[in-house]
Amino acid sequence: AQTVTQSQPEMSVQEAETVTLSCTYDTSESDYYLFWYKQPPSRQMILVIRQEAYKQQNATENRFSVNFQKAAKSFSLKISDSQLGDAAMYFCAYKTSYDKVIFGPGTSLSVIP
Amino acid sequence: EAQVTQNPRYLITVTGKKLTVTCSQNMNHEYMSWYRQDPGLGLRQIYYSMNVEVTDKGDVPEGYKVSRKEKRNFPLILESPSPNQTSLYFCASSLGRDPAPGANVLTFGAGSRLTVL
Numbered sequence: 001a002q003t004v005t006q007s008q009p010e011m012s013v014q015e016a017e018t019v020t021l022s023c024t025y026d027t028s029e030s031d032y033y034l035f036w037y038k039q040p041p042s043r044q045m046i047l048v049i050r051q052e053a054y055k056q057q058n059a060t061e062n063r064f065s066v067n068f069q070k071a072a073k074s075f076s077l078k079i080s081d082s083q084l085g086d087a088a089m090y091f092c093a094y095k096t097s098y099d100k101v102i103f104g105p106g107t108s109l110s111v112i113p
Numbered sequence: 114e115a116q117v118t119q120n121p122r123y124l125i126t127v128t129g130k131k132l133t134v135t136c137s138q139n140m141n142h143e144y145m146s147w148y149r150q151d152p153g154l155g156l157r158q159i160y161y162s163m164n165v166e167v168t169d170k171g172d173v174p175e176g177y178k179v180s181r182k183e184k185r186n187f188p189l190i191l192e193s194p195s196p197n198q199t200s201l202y203f204c205a206s207s208l209g210r211d212p213a214p215g216a217n218v219l220t221f222g223a224g225s226r227l228t229v230l
Contacts (some may be wrong), residue, residue: 045221
């Protein structure tokens with residue numbers, strides 16, 4: 001069965017600094033999708049970034065980028081120039097080829113002014 | 114505005130009293146799904162649906178039912194709620210298997226906080 005692991009329950013970063021959140025997953029599939037979602041205190045789930053497994057190039061969205069290592073089954077999120085509004089729970093998610101979605105347990109990120 | 118709408122947002126009920134949480138999307142999405150969120154466990158998928166009349170079990174389907182009679186609606190039914198179903202519930206939708214970029218990105222509803230006493 002597929003699993004998603006986020007080994008850092010809590011992280012903190014100084015404002016304007018860079019932080020990396022880790023995510024590893026277990027699968028025997030070759031075709032799948034990976035996502036990072038953000039959940040601020042409002043509880044709304046917001047897409048941060050996505051990556052198709054067939055693409056070798058790492059996805060980037062403004063201050064957010066990923067380090068996708070397919071062979072190692074690793075999908076870390078890097079947040080550059082951290083801002084107070086980045087404080088939230090971050091979830092890594094995996095979507096299988098047959099449409100099941102598995103989320104990791106989440107990493108709570110605090111941003112220190 | 115493109116959105117997923119869940120109701121009710123908050124509900125306190127008692128053990129055994131049947132309830133339905135509605136979910137509706139206005140984006141003509143093929144794929145719809147339900148999740149429950151519990152502390153330390155992240156979101157766990159309950160059921161998902163690729164199309165009308167097609168539903169599949171997620172990781173935690175016990176105690177829940179769903180139906181997909183119309184493309185836009187995907188209600189979650191708790192026939193006999195129990196206290197261990199106290200949780201935060203999310204409905205989400207996406208285009209599905211469309212090859213367009215972002216077709217698999219989930220759009221979430223605002224969440225429904227359910228308490229079963």
